[in-house]
Amino acid sequence: MKKIYNLLASLFTGLLLHAQTTTPNVNFTFAVNGNTVTFTNTSANLGEGVKRAFWTFGDNNRATTGAYDGVAHQYALAGTYQACLKVYRYATNSNDSILIGSECKSITLEQHCEAGFQWVDTLTNSIGAHYVKFYGAASNNAGKRITEVCWNFGDGTDTCISATTGAAPPLSIMHRYSQGGTYNACIKVKFDGGCVAEKCNTVVLSHVTTVCSFDLSEAAANTASLERKFYVGLMTNRVAEKICWNFGDGTDTCVVLANPLNPQQLMIVHHYPAPGNYNVCAKVTYAGGCTAERCKPVSIAVAHSNVCGGYMTDSTINANTIRFRGLGIQNNGDYVLSYNWTFGDGTTGSGQTINHTFASPGRYNVCLYLKTNTGCETRICNPVGVSGNAQPQLVLTPNPVVNELHATFVSLFQQTVTVKIYNANGLMVRSYVRAANAGTNNWNFSDVGTLPTGVYSVIVQSSNQFATAIFFKQ
Numbered sequence: 213m214k215k216i217y218n219l220l221a222s223l224f225t226g227l228l229l230h231a232q233t234t235t236p237n238v239n240f241t242f243a244v245n246g247n248t249v250t251f252t253n254t255s256a257n258l259g260e261g262v263k264r265a266f267w268t269f270g271d272n273n274r275a276t277t278g279a280y281d282g283v284a285h286q287y288a289l290a291g292t293y294q295a296c297l298k299v300y301r302y303a304t305n306s307n308d309s310i311l312i313g314s315e316c317k318s319i320t321l322e323q324h325c326e327a328g329f330q331w332v333d334t335l336t337n338s339i340g341a342h343y344v345k346f347y348g349a350a351s352n353n354a355g356k357r358i359t360e361v362c363w364n365f366g367d368g369t370d371t372c373i374s375a376t377t378g379a380a381p382p383l384s385i386m387h388r389y390s391q392g393g394t395y396n397a398c399i400k401v402k403f404d405g406g407c408v409a410e411k412c413n414t415v416v417l418s419h420v421t422t423v424c425s426f427d428l429s430e431a432a433a434n435t436a437s438l439e440r441k442f443y444v445g446l447m448t449n450r451v452a453e454k455i456c457w458n459f460g461d462g463t464d465t466c467v468v469l470a471n472p473l474n475p476q477q478l479m480i481v482h483h484y485p486a487p488g489n490y491n492v493c494a495k496v497t498y499a500g501g502c503t504a505e506r507c508k509p510v511s512i513a514v515a516h517s518n519v520c521g522g523y524m525t526d527s528t529i530n531a532n533t534i535r536f537r538g539l540g541i542q543n544n545g546d547y548v549l550s551y552n553w554t555f556g557d558g559t560t561g562s563g564q565t566i567n568h569t570f571a572s573p574g575r576y577n578v579c580l581y582l583k584t585n586t587g588c589e590t591r592i593c594n595p596v597g598v599s600g601n602a603q604p605q606l607v608l609t610p611n612p613v614v615n616e617l618h619a620t621f622v623s624l625f626q627q628t629v630t631v632k633i634y635n636a637n638g639l640m641v642r643s644y645v646r647a648a649n650a651g652t653n654n655w656n657f658s659d660v661g662t663l664p665t666g667v668y669s670v671i672v673q674s675s676n677q678f679a680t681a682i683f684f685k686q
Contacts, residue, residue, distance in 0.1 A: 238299050238313030240282070247290065247321055247353045253282045255299060258312055262302040270294040270319070290321040290354040323354040327401040327409035329383075333417055341390055341500065342417045348383035350401040350409060360402040363387070366395030366415065390500040392419035424450065424504040426496045431479075435513040436487070443479040444494055444506075451499040454639060457482075460490035460510065462525030462537060468640045485523050486541045487512040520588035522548075524580045526596060528676045533569040534596060538580045542588055552581040556596075570598045575625070597625035597676050606672055606679035612686045615661035621672050621679065623648040629674045633660070636667050648674075660685060 237256045242249050253265060263279035270293030275283050279299050287293065296316040300309040329348040350358060358381035362372040365387050373382040389395065398412040427445035446452045452473070456466040459482045469477050484490065493507040521541040526534050540548040553561040555568050556576030570576065579593040605622040623629070626649050633642035641663060646655055660668075663685045672679045 236299070236312045238297060239315050240297050240317070242295065242317065242319060244319065244321060246324070247287045248284060249287065249295070249319060249321075250284045251282050251295065251297075253277070253280050253297065255280060255297070255313070258299060259301065263312065264300050264302070264309075266298045266300065268296045268298075270296075287321055288355075290323040292318060292320045295319050321353065323352070323356075323405070323407055325352040325356075325401070325403050325407040325409040326350065326411075327399050328411045329397075329399045329413065331397070331413070331415055333415075341388055342392060344387050344389060344415065344417070346385050346387065346397070346399070348385075348399050348401070350381070350383065350403075352403045352407055352409075354403075354405065354407070356403040356405045356407060357381075358383075358401055359404050362400040362402075364398045364400075365389070366397045367393075389417055392417040424496070424498050424502040426452075426494070426504055426506065428492075428494050428506040428508055430492075430508065430510065435511065438484045438486070438512060439481060440484065440492075440510060440512075441479060441481050442492060442494070444496060446473075446478065446496065447498070450502070452496055453499055454497040456495045456497075458493045458495075459484070460492055461485060461539070462527075465643070466640055484510075484512055486521065486539075488539065488541055520584070521590050522580065522582045522592055524578070524592055524594060526578070526594070526675050528678070529567060532571075532573070532598060533567055534598070534676060535565065535567045536578065536580070537565045538582065538592075539564075540582050540584065540590075542584045543586070546584045546586045546588065548582055548584050550581075550583045552583075554579045554581075573598050573624075597627065604672065604677045604679040606670065606681045608670060608681045608683045612684040613660060614686050615658070617657045617660045617670075617683060619655045619657065619670065619672075619681075621646075621648060621653045621655065623650055623653055624677060625674075626650045627674050627677075629672050629677065631655070631657075632671050632673070633657075633663075634669050634671070635663075641668070646672075648672075 236258050239254045241252045241254055251267065258279050265277045265279050265281060267275045267277065267283055269285045271287060273285065277283050294316055296314060298314040299312045301312050302309050327348065327350040329346050331347070332345045334343045334345065346363065348361060358375045360372055360374050361382050362370065363385055364370040367389055375381045395415045396412055397415045398410060400408065400410040402408050425447060429443055431441040431443065433440055444455060451471065452469050454466055454468050456464065457480055458464040461484055467477055490510040491507050492510050493505060495503060495505040497503050523539055525537045529535055536553060538551040542548070551562060551564045553566060555561070555578050557570055561568060575595055575597050577593055578596045579591055581591050583589050604624055607620040609618045629646055629648045631644040631646055632640050635641050642659065665685055667682060667684055669680055669682050
């Protein structure tokens with residue numbers, strides 16, 4: 213009997229151990245990549261017979277696989293979902309099924325967004341500019357709408373465009389690059405809910421050699437007239453910004469052109485100091501930085517014979533050094549043999565152009581002695597002021613200014629000065645000529661009220677004085 217009990221106990225224990233080692237285990241793991249989730253079936257000990265795995269993903273989608281097979285599922289939107297796996301055993305001769313086991317897990321898909329763009333270059337050779345078309349693209353796995361698209365074109369310009377509800381998002385844009393080069397362009401897309409996507413690409417545009425030109429002409433005039441009129445003809449496919457003139461007699465000026473263009477700014481009248489041969493030059497600056505320069509000779513005939521004379525020009529190099537240049541006026545066929553100078557400080561020099569450094573500030577009587585091939589001799593003397601370490605002073609009030617600007621200029625000498633106003637881009641927007649007395653001078657400029665808001669610099673200058681100050685126009 214005891215043997216029978218031992219046999220039954222062993223049999224029961226074996227059956228119990230077998231049952232424990234063959235208990236079905238239904239389970240799975242998952243990996244998230246964007247909106248795609250890969251499910252790995254880790255079920256075990258499902259027993260014999262026909263079995264099927266049934267998957268539900270929590271978004272009203274489902275799939276059927278083999279009992280041990282996994283599956284991948286693409287969710288349409290970010291969010292939290294309940295995914296479940298159920299494994300059934302089917303009877304051999306029946307459609308009835310028995311649930312072996314099930315497992316459910318919560319899956320969270322985080323919201324993320326992406327942006328990018330492509331670009332196409334359209335080059336306009338006539339002006340050397342590049343018109344680039346940008347094609348943007350953006351996505352959001354939560355289905356949020358685009359609220360704003362911002363572009364930075366890498367050339368110092370940028371823009372942001374708000375999206376209109378119900379309309380296509382503003383993902384495409386055209387931009388003009390003034391010249392070739394390598395630019396780092398970026399798109400930034402903002403979505404409803406706060407997600408922001410940004411992408412930058414390198415935009416490489418070829419450099420194109422562009423040609424700027426203009427025509428320089430002189431209006432018909434009496435060849436003996438000292439007053440001459442010049443004008444330029446501009447290119448029709450470019451916007452000119454500035455014309456600078458050099459009249460060949462030691463004087464020059466620049467004219468900032470209005471937009472739209474005022475045709476009167478293309479013409480200028482200049483009064484030469486004496487008969488002679490000069491070379492007038494004009495330099496035109498077009499938008500985008502392209503420049504062109506033209507020169508033409510100007511001959512002013514001597515009205516009568518036996519002319520013997522000349523004149524000098526001077527320009528300041530630094531506080532104590534001045535550059536002098538002599539020019540002769542003589543009969544046709546005659547020419548200057550020598551230029552000799554006395555500087556009023558006990559020193560002398562020679563040469564048509566000469567730099568002289570004065571030992572101390574003050575006023576000096578500088579004289580030029582000319583001698584021509586035919587024996588004509590002449591002397592020209594001019595007073596010259598040397599500032600030395602003393603500096604003129606310029607004070608602007610009120611600052612900021614709304615309508616009228618007041619300038620207080622402390623001059624070291626009694627002389628004519630030019631007053632020029634430049635904007636923040638370095639373009640001259642106003643120019644005046646004032647007679648300055650030695651000491652304090654007060655001037656009012658009522659036309660600054662029409663200037664746009666911004667920062668401006670004022671320069672007061674003569675051949676031997678220079679002062680500058682800044683004001684803000686409200």
